[in-house]
Amino acid sequence: MVAVIVGACVERGADAAACAPAVFAGARDAFEAAEVFRARWRDAGRGELPAHEGEELTDEDVERVGFEPVMAWQALPQYEMACVAMLNSKDVRLKAAGKQELRAVAARVEEASGETFKCLSYAVAVLDDEPLVALERATGAGFLSRMSGIGDNFQLHTLLADAGEAPSPKAVAQCRDQPGTTPTTGSFNLVGADGEWIWNEGNPSDIPVVDGVRVAVVDPAPYRRSWDAGRFFPGMTGELVLERVLTEAEAGGLLAQVAESVH
Template sequence: MIFGKAGFGGAVADFESAVTAQDAKRFRKAFGRLQETFGQARESELLDGGPRLAAVLEQAPPGPRAVVAVLVGACVERGADPGRCAPGVLAGLRWALEQAAAFAGAWAATGGGAFPVPDDGGPDAEAVERTGLDPALGWWTLRSWESAAVALLNDRAVRDGVADRSGLLRLLTTVAEASGQEFTSLAYALMVLDGEPLVVLHRASGTGYLLRLSGVGDNFQLHTLLADALIGGGHVEGRAPAPQEAAVCRETPGQVATEGSFDLTAPTGEPIGNEGAPAGIPVVDGVRLLVLDEPSCRRSWPAGRFFPGMRGDVLLERTLDPEETERWYARVSPAVSPAVSPAVSPAKEPVGAEGAVG
């Protein structure tokens, strides 16, 4: 077989041709070349190659397909169009989740035990015998699909285009609970809220506010942006984040040290941990409702974004009038205990596609 142009661009063309022809020998060579040439790819090759690889993902064999999906995600992280890449990657993610859920069920039905730890060699004989090839491949490749999907879900248009995020989350929960493993990056990416209204009550001042949040990955990030909007905006008293602390929680790269300004409290009075996600804030009368209490102790962590490639923001829309505020306060209970959050977020380094390219 004589390959075409050298470099990653040529490898992409050869891969497309081999997949379309369903030629196993050519596919193996082209697949190897993709991995070998990615590290030296030019920007133009990445911008062009990501969507082209995504378009033929479905035709590739399941095991290599996941590796190519990671390459697609890495192309997106380096500038390729996430919208054009999303259909192929997200279809593959759904397949992997469905098969991994089937794996979990079959594994339990055939004696259970600790889930096998996936490696680069593919499913072992026991896993295939007990669950079938496709379910075993789904479990074996799920981490790769997580890396690829998270890279694309950094983009709001991609998130908006996922019609059944709740279904994907249910499948992921099934797999996570059965396997005892966490898939925090994928779960948080699927739970990101965009354009979501949030009613916030500041208990010490007796005031209330309507805010709108988008692209906020975890409550550490939410905490800093709330403090910037309310304390930094002069609406309530407390410690306001420095401009750089708020900036890294929006879109400026990096992390800087920050301190907590509140205890986050649910309407029931239960603490809400900074390590959680905004999607966990309870909904009351159709709107998420959060109470801010005075900080019960000093907490510090590196301010930044859970998803470094995702722009986040919390915008103050208006101060609630006294009558509205009173109605909302009628729906909340006193804080029952101080919220306790770790000093440092346990998941500040989410799965990234480029980092997974070996």
């Protein structure tokens, strides 16, 4: 609960960089204790893991598993909320200690329990100052951009759209730093260098790397897809800045290394 209060203070202007290390450390400890909870719960033959609210937990369960592991399991949603509040800050994402350790232990708990901490997983996977090349397969044109603070590929798709049925200026603004969402229809399909679709439900860290840079191939949309354009993390500013148009040789060299869509 203290971590949630700290997160609320950060959302109201407190120094995220100063607060993040302690919040990350507390969250890491909670996830490590949650691993103990899961193992003891399994060893006790208790079956499916309980909800974090813990209404079904009995005094006998607490005695068998241990008070601290139980409290840690119940605290995970609150710690997830507090960590995302810290990770809304680009400075924290780039510099704060403890982020990768937190990511590793949270991933272990997810894998072992089947539990999904999607907001935390996406927040620690956010890329900053990351180069992205978009290649238009039909024309051979290539564009080098730099992206920061983009939470999912719905947001990326909207910011990339500059041809076809382009999103409204309002939708683009809401994917950058303005509140709210706007219904939007996609104008193309994004494909990785491996030929696999870059699903909007994923995030930019899923995009394969070619010659040290993430490459997204722009193909015609196979069908109409619509979504509410906006930010996955409302408190995180999204940026996609065009740096330059690739030369014909550069774009052609990259296109020669990408596969056709496998779908």
